[in-house]
Amino acid sequence: MTNPTLALTLGDVAGIGPEITAKALLAHPELREIARPVVIGDADAMRRGMRATGFDTDALVVIEDPREARNDPDTVELVQTGPSLADVPIGELSAAAGDGAYRFVVEACSLVRAGRADAIVTAPLNKAAMHAGGHDFAGHTELLAHEFGVKDYSLVLSAGDLYVFHLTTHVSLRRAIEDVTVERTTQVLNLAHGLARALGRPEERIAVAGLNPHAGENRLFGDEDADVLTPAIEAARERGIPVDGPIPADALFPAAMRRGRWNLLVACYHDQGHAPFKSVYGDDGVNITVGLPAVRVSVDHGTAFDIAGTGQANEASMVLSCVRAAELAPGWGAVVDALS
Known part of the structure; x- marks a missing residue:
């Protein structure tokens, strides 16, 4: 071209x-x-x-x-x-x-x-x-x-080699929780892995943020992490997609954005991904639709x-x-x- x-x-x-x-x-x-x-x-x-x-x-x-x-x-x-x-x-x-x-x-x-x-x-x-x-x-x-x-797409915030996918975006927090489903999580994990393959990094691990505080803390703070995110992640691993999570968001984002542990992240809702990303990268970030x-x-x-x-x-x-x-x-x- x-x-x-x-x-x-x-x-x-x-x-x-x-x-x-x-x-x-x-x-x-x-x-x-x-x-x-x-x-x-x-x-x-x-x-x-x-x-x-x-x-x-x-x-x-x-x-x-x-x-x-x-x-x-x-x-x-x-x-x-x-x-x-x-x-x-x-x-x-x-x-x-x-x-x-x-x-x-x-x-x-x-x-x-x-x-x-x-x-x-x-x-x-x-x-x-x-x-x-x-x-x-x-x-x-x-x-x-x-x-x-x-129908299969994701808003992705990117800075350099970092890509932050989102399960949900412009909906209320109440609606976002409802929209975090096994099907949507599976869809976004496929998108993230597809991008990794296209970038020549098929072995790159994808980190999924927990929806609830402490990723649910063994159901003390909600069942979604155990009932929705975990089954989707386990099924993705069986398909050969390298995925970690669900990981408490307050641990995942600092590890990824400050220490570079992961470059492919999945946030559950808009502000979970946008707030830390904008705090760290400011005008050095862009929004890509994958x-x-x-x-x-x-x-x-x-x-x-x-x-x-x-x-x-x-x-x-x-x-x-x-x-x-x-x-x-x-x-x-x-x-x-x-x-x-």
């Missing part, structure tokens, strides 16, 4: 998406040496983000097809998707912005399916805004899975309405997302094959 074409969705234009996109593409010319980034979004919102970050809006070039991109590091090349969002207020929840963020993702998926883009990089969207815009998805991950028609037929990498932060329009937003995670997408795209077929 030549340098992969990245369909970079602009996210919620009321937030910092346009600003971090402008900074990433215009202040980091080194990205053009490894990828061809093309923004999928709205030209007026992009210009507003460029002005906020001190860039000349003449650098914006609207194109019809990512294959037209010249990849000039002094330009931002954008495919206009839907009507103008010039009237969306900055820093406020907006149904129009939520609808726009949804459209950008749908278009990016369409471009990948048509072979006109090789990977997707997503700026943050606001879930409440997307719902207000009429689209009932819990977040990017679920929308992408729907567009690609896949299970899709194409690479998707996202920034590991939200829309930051409180600083939107000020030009203060840090583009580091967006730059890293583009780098990781460019690195992963050429070999992603091996991931897909490993999971099939």
